[in-house]
Amino acid sequence: MKRLISIFLFSLFAQLALAADAAPDALVRDVTNDVLTIVRQDKAIQSGDTRKAIDLVEAKVLPHFDFKRMTALAVGRDWRQASPPQQDQLIDAFKSLLVRTYSNALTQYRDQTIDFKPLRAQPDDTDVLVRTEVKQSGARPVQIDYSLEKSAAGWKVYDVIVGGVSLVTNYRGSFAQEIKASGIDGLIKSLQAKNKEFAGGAKS
């Protein structure tokens, strides 16, 4: 549980690049730098304005994530049992949950610095891992890695791994539990209820 903060905190920076064919490591670096530059100058976000952080994430980060694949990964083996409309609802609800969580984490960002590791991949790879390291004075550095896949629309992030923990597959346990108890619709309802409860990103 330790360092959950930094974990969620940085999961979000896997982002951005306007050019669809930008290299995956450049994409991660540019989006991260872009978002952090804004956060450093935004007193509202720093003081916990989640709504504003969500707007930032939706504009800068969201376009670079493959939420369908993320949701399928989080749901695991029950994914194919969900009908297409159920899948859409799941994607929608999970996306809101992740965006809100990451936006919250962003408001916690202070003065950590980020090292971007050299990309170890072949030029024709379509699935790569971009590795970064977050440093904060007085604390052990935290590894944050991004899995990206090349699609027609450019590189898309489908997993974020913080300190060895996949933020996507870590949901699998609780999702499976929910499906076992009340089915796919039960999981959709729980996610939607959670989103409704915290909608609007109330100031903390």
Next chain:
Amino acid sequence: MTATPVDRTSRLQRVGATVAIVVLTGCATTGSGHPDDPLEGYNRAMFSFNETVDKAVMKPLAQGYDYVTPKPVKVGIGNFFGNLADVWIGVNNLLQGKVRDALSDAGRFLLNTTVGLAGLFDVASDIGLEKHDEDFGQTLGKWGVGEGGYFVVPFLGPRTIRDTLALPVDFKADPVGWLQDVASRNVLYGVRAVHDRYTLLGVEKTLEEGTLDKYTYARDYYLQQRRYRVFDGRPPRARGDDAAILTAPDASLEATTSAAVQRLDLAALDLAPRAVAFPGDTANP
């Protein structure tokens, strides 16, 4: 993580007694069937007890500390305790055969204790001597001792049985505990506990808003992260299988999906090439 500065001996005794009781009665406990969590009933109860204690005591203290303490002072306090911890971290690296890391830890301690003014400044990190994270539980893991299941320790939070049993060794090796003067020792315990909690402020908000079941999420998170640390590993790159979940033709759907998921689950456990077997992974209590 939410340690309170209670008397050390009585805390140890209490933890020890609890472990003994739980281990003895463990086989009779039934949970929802997670293979790494045979004591789920007890663990859930203790998790919620710890949450209550945290809400009533540690969190308010940490918030107060955060509010009244200037940022540079907080960094200095974190560095100070981090420096004390580097000694035991280095010993554990040595016990795990990582001589290079152990030397680096020794260098960190010498440098930060002198040039860094008794550890208040982490000058070693600035010159590239990276801080490590080791404890006796990780050393046991490296030696091949199995996890023995998930276990929520009273006041301290998530551990495995193995790491819980290693706790007394970590406590003994804690330089703060060597202080003869009980009053200043307890002050240091208290400040460290509050500072540690301060570094986690905001986590409960994330857990509250971002998860369906806090307990399950925290457990799975802890176990994955712990395995990663034990092996100083890198996460697996076996994710390609997951594409099967999305693209498998309906006919072969079941088999492909479950195979992919199974491989993935294994990959998640196998955070580093395994030099040693994990008895805890396969043993079914």
